[in-house]
Amino acid sequence: MPDKRSRSGESSALQKERMKDMQIRYGVLWAYEEWMGKEGIPIYEGLAGVENVAELPRRPWARMGGLGTFIQLEGTKQTGALHYVVEIPAGAALEPEKHLYDELIYVLRGRGLTELWQEGGPKRSFEWGEGSLFALPLNTRHRLVNGGREPVLLFAATNAPVVMETFHNTDFIFNCNYNFTDRYRGEADYFLAGKERHQVGVRPVWETNFIPDMRTALLDDMFVKVAGGQITFFNMAGWVWNHASEWPVGRYHKAHYHGPGIVLLGLNSEGYALVWPKEYGPHPYQDGHGDKVIRAPWKPGGIYAAGAGPGEWFHQHFNTGSEPARHITFGAGGSRFGERMSREGKNVDAAHISLRNGGRLVEYEDEDPEIRRQFIKALKKNGVECTMAPVTYRTDPLPANF
Incomplete structure (x- = not known):
């Protein structure tokens, strides 16, 4: 588990030095980091990975509902990607929301349904279970509901940092009323598995x-x-x-x-x-x-x-x-x-x-x-056998300009 001195297990001094260096070179993350710090949930900062995201500590998430934690790995900061885990307690639901960033969700455990709608359009819903993967259409209002007796745990990938740096205005990002009908028009079959x-x-x-x-x-x-x-x-x-x-x-x-x-x-x-x-x-x-x-x-x-x-x-x-x-x-x-x-x-x-x-x-x-x-x-x-063919290593040099 991470050292209490920092969220990544590094010393505080090393972590601050790393963050300063990243901010100098990759200012795209500043607006998102500022917003993220105000959300009131843990931020796990790691170098290359997390052995099991379900084991990360989660805390109540006032804006979203449920319990959550952000995950920032050094290998994703340069591209504006960020991930989070959110838990929906049994019998509960997340707060309705919409946003101008893309979001892809994988169900780690549990089952439930998603309700979604656009301004002036029909409300649709679809059910999901453990192992399901789905993407929410851009700026479509949605609500995720736990449909079982056990907690639901979701892993989400977003490109929120890029959007936040572009607009520097969270009110606009979360409250824009534009319907992106080129992506979604309320189709009844939108969330059926495609063929x-x-x-x-x-x-x-x-x-x-x-x-x-x-x-x-x-x-x-x-x-x-x-x-x-x-x-x-x-x-x-x-x-x-x-x-x-x-x-x-x-x-x-x-x-x-x-x-x-x-x-x-x-x-x-x-x-x-x-x-x-x-x-x-x-x-x-x-x-x-x-x-x-x-x-x-x-x-x-x-x-x-x-x-x-x-x-x-x-x-x-x-x-x-x-x-x-x-x-x-x-x-x-x-x-x-x-x-x-x-x-x-x-x-x-x-x-x-x-x-x-x-x-x-x-x-x-x-x-x-x-x-x-x-x-x-x-x-x-x-106790597992190697099933790969034997290899003979080459000793002649590789191209110097790979």
């Missing part, structure tokens, strides 16, 4: 605003990063490039790198992630930089970032549990610009191309041998 699936470049995409159970939803085969791997991207109420992926027991993903902002939520199995700055290369242990590698354990309800600060980071996902691992990847907002780029001809993904061919992917034969040694040791501790 349309198509290909956007190299990515399989599911058009849906509601997924009843993300833990068992059908995913598409994609073996580029791990043998037996599956992945599906989903477009939900304007959110794009968020996706779910699964891979078999006894295996791990190839490492790849990109910039900050991505957060992954564990759904099934358990394991850990390794993240380290790109500047230390694909062989951090071998080159004497093992102390720069961050290990973030996860289990169902655990989150971790694909980086732990500004710049580009290598990251890698490991399944050490006895069942296939599945997680959801959350980006930082609801722009469809990326989809337009792909439809206009971007049919490759650098994260699927080897470093040796100008991409961002580390093939198994090019990775640091210590990575596999650690994985096999972790599997043995859990």
Whole structure:
């Protein structure tokens, strides 16, 4: 658990120094941090992850109702993403609200329903349960209700920091009466699970605003990063490039790198992630930089970032549990610009191309041998066998300009 001296476990002096540095370079977060501090709930500040967000302390949230806590990881601050957990007690509901930022919600436990409506439009509702994933249409008034006898626990991803820095006016953000009818018009079938699936470049995409159970939803085969791997991207109420992926027991993903902002939520199995700055290369242990590698354990309800600060980071996902691992990847907002780029001809993904061919992917034969040694040791501790093919490591140098 975090040290009482600070919310992240760091010393207060180190945390203040880090925050000062972040504010100097990334002022986009100032307005949101000021608002967040006035909400009266805990703020968990961490480096790379939280093993189980359900275990974070929650306190009464006067504006929202229920009990909540904010989560800020260093690897998300640069992109304007922020996450929170909120609990709805049995027989209770959250206060109705609307806002000008996008919000994507995953149900960690419990069941209930969401009521939503626009000014002058019909009121709609849909039910959800543990494992459900849904996005709330922009600026649509909504109310989340606990429909069971046990507390409901929700995990939410938002792009609120960007919106707050843009307007610097919370009254406008939470009380604007404009109806974004290009996104939602009160359709009766809006929150039925969508059936349309198509290909956007190299990515399989599911058009849906509601997924009843993300833990068992059908995913598409994609073996580029791990043998037996599956992945599906989903477009939900304007959110794009968020996706779910699964891979078999006894295996791990190839490492790849990109910039900050991505957060992954564990759904099934358990394991850990390794993240380290790109500047230390694909062989951090071998080159004497093992102390720069961050290990973030996860289990169902655990989150971790694909980086732990500004710049580009290598990251890698490991399944050490006895069942296939599945997680959801959350980006930082609801722009469809990326989809337009792909439809206009971007049919490759650098994260699927080897470093040796100008991409961002580390093939198994090019990775640091210590990575596999650690994985096999972790599997043995859990009584799980490694199911990966043997590897022969290459000794010829990688391109210097990857």
